[in-house]
Amino acid sequence: MNIRRFTLTQRIFHALMAFCFMAQSITGLARLYAENAWGERLAALFGGQGGVLAAHKAGGIFMVALLLAHVLHVLATSPRGLIPGPDSMMPRIRDVSDFFRHVGWMLGMNKHPSLDRFAYWEKFDYWAVFWGVAIIGGSGLLLVDPVTSARFVPGWWLNIALALHHDEAFLAMGYIFLIHFTVAHLRRSRFPMDMAMVDGCIPMEEVRLERGDWGARLEAPADAGACVARMTPAGRSLALIAGWVVVLCGWLLAFWALREIIRHGL
Numbered sequence: 001m002n003i004r005r006f007t008l009t010q011r012i013f014h015a016l017m018a019f020c021f022m023a024q025s026i027t028g029l030a031r032l033y034a035e036n037a038w039g040e041r042l043a044a045l046f047g048g049q050g051g052v053l054a055a056h057k058a059g060g061i062f063m064v065a066l067l068l069a070h071v072l073h074v075l076a077t078s079p080r081g082l083i084p085g086p087d088s089m090m091p092r093i094r095d096v097s098d099f100f101r102h103v104g105w106m107l108g109m110n111k112h113p114s115l116d117r118f119a120y121w122e123k124f125d126y127w128a129v130f131w132g133v134a135i136i137g138g139s140g141l142l143l144v145d146p147v148t149s150a151r152f153v154p155g156w157w158l159n160i161a162l163a164l165h166h167d168e169a170f171l172a173m174g175y176i177f178l179i180h181f182t183v184a185h186l187r188r189s190r191f192p193m194d195m196a197m198v199d200g201c202i203p204m205e206e207v208r209l210e211r212g213d214w215g216a217r218l219e220a221p222a223d224a225g226a227c228v229a230r231m232t233p234a235g236r237s238l239a240l241i242a243g244w245v246v247v248l249c250g251w252l253l254a255f256w257a258l259r260e261i262i263r264h265g266l
Contacts, residue, residue, distance in 0.1 A: 170257065
C-alpha cells in the first residue's frame with residue numbers, strides 16, 4: 001500500500017524550482033568565469049554572454065515570483081500548516097532531539113529514531129530556500145539595473161549586494177549539489193532516486209521503517225489515504241534519467257567551481 005506524500009501542486013513547485021535553480025547556477029557560473037574556457041562553453045549554450053545575462057536576470061525574477069506564489073498557495077490552502085505540529089513544516093523542539101538521536105544512530109550508539117512526516121533535515125532544506133532566495137534574490141534585484149538602483153540607494157549598497165549574491169550563491173550550490181542531491185539519491189533507502197517527489201507516493205512499509213510516528217498516525221483507515229502511482233514504467237524510467245541528468249550536471253558544476261576557487265580563490 002502506498003501513502004500520499006506530496007500533492008501534485010507541491011511536486012510542480014519543486015520541479016520548477018529545481019529547473020530554475022539549475023539554470024541560475026549555469027548562467028551565474030558562466031558570468032562569473034566568463035574569461036575561462038569552460039565559462040565560455042557554458043555561455044555558448046545561451047548564445048554568448050548577452051544571452052547568459054538576459055537568462056540570468058529573467059530566471060532570478062522567476063525564482064522570486066515562484067517563491068511568492070508558493071507562499072500564497074500555502075496561506076490559501078493550508079493555514080494549519082503554519083502551526084507547529086506533526087504534519088507541519090514549522091520547526092519544533094523535537095527536531096533538535098531527532099537530530100542528536102539520528103547522529104547517535106549513525107555512530108551505532110542507539111536505534112534509528114522514530115521520525116514523523118517531515119524529518120529535521122527536510123525542514124532545513126525547505127526553510128533554506130526562503131533565506132537563500134531572500135538574500136540572493138534581494139541582492140540580485142538591486143543588480144538587475146545597478147544604474148537605476150544607484151539613484152535610490154548608496155553605491156556601497158551595490159558592492160555589498162554583489163558580495164552577498166556571490167557568496168550565498170556558492171553556499172546554495174554547494175549545499176544543493178553536494179548534500180541535498182546525495183541525501184536524496186545516494187542514501188541507501190532511496191538509491192537510485194527518491195520517487196516520492198515524482199509520483200507523490202511512498203510505500204507504507206518505508207513509512208513504518210523510517211517514519212514510525214507518522215505511520216502510527218496513519219494506521220486509522222480514515223487517515224491512511226491510498227496513493228496510486230499512475231506513472232508507467234517508461235515514465236518512471238524517464239523521470240529517473242532526468243533526475244540523474246540534473247544530479248550529474250550539478251556535481252560537474254560544483255567540482256568545476258571548486259577547482260576555480262582552489263586555483264584563484266573566491
